[in-house]
Amino acid sequence: MTMLARAAARWSTENLISWGLDRNGVAAISISTQRGGLVLLHKILQIAPDVAVLFLDTGYHFQETLDFRDELAAKWDLNLVNLEPRLSHLTLEMVPAKVYETDPDACCGSRKVDVLREALVDYSVWFTALRREQSLSRRDTAKVERYEQSETHTLYKVNPLVDWTFQDIMTYTHEHGIPEHPLYGEGYSSIGCAPCTVPTFGADDSRDGRWKGRKVECGLHVRVTAE
Numbered sequence: 001m002t003m004l005a006r007a008a009a010r011w012s013t014e015n016l017i018s019w020g021l022d023r024n025g026v027a028a029i030s031i032s033t034q035r036g037g038l039v040l041l042h043k044i045l046q047i048a049p050d051v052a053v054l055f056l057d058t059g060y061h062f063q064e065t066l067d068f069r070d071e072l073a074a075k076w077d078l079n080l081v082n083l084e085p086r087l088s089h090l091t092l093e094m095v096p097a098k099v100y101e102t103d104p105d106a107c108c109g110s111r112k113v114d115v116l117r118e119a120l121v122d123y124s125v126w127f128t129a130l131r132r133e134q135s136l137s138r139r140d141t142a143k144v145e146r147y148e149q150s151e152t153h154t155l156y157k158v159n160p161l162v163d164w165t166f167q168d169i170m171t172y173t174h175e176h177g178i179p180e181h182p183l184y185g186e187g188y189s190s191i192g193c194a195p196c197t198v199p200t201f202g203a204d205d206s207r208d209g210r211w212k213g214r215k216v217e218c219g220l221h222v223r224v225t226a227e
């Protein structure tokens, strides 16, 4: 573990946000319009109202998600960067219909991972709302990680909410009047693309309703090394 990793492990959410925004370069936050992302975005906007807000528009979102994104962008005057896959991203998935059923890794790869990885070339810091308690796959998430965008560009991935609990998120959401995705009210606990998300009717934000249990991550969060 490096000196930065040891230091960052003790930093508060506010310390991490300040550190990320103070780096020489440009910061971005990715959101999927879920509660945790909006809590983090709300905190960052207090300091950096023009932070780039990246949204992966996969083409398969619920209409409720797109409407909520647009309402939020207007309400909070967001510097929204809507990222859509280009035809070149989709070439490999054009042959099988409903590739999200036959090969969800390929579908996420072309509609999320490749698109975001290309977009991140413009940034030196990427904020995420990952939390360790969300799933086993996120249990070891560090507060600051290095993300290899390409062979020539590496940026810092900063995760200020890693040790927040679901209750922490709910408390902040209610105390600050953060808007909530309408599908939470219909039994969804983690909301992704429509073909790959089902309601769980659980009380938390576990990812059990994603990909029908076939996988738990889209792949966005694997190209990292602890800093």
Ligand code: SF4
Pocket: 058, 060, 099, 100, 103, 104, 105, 107, 108, 109, 111, 112, 192, 193, 194, 195, 196, 218
């Ligand atoms: S979540 Fe499903 S529809 Fe969305 S990109 Fe991944 S496999 Fe495709």
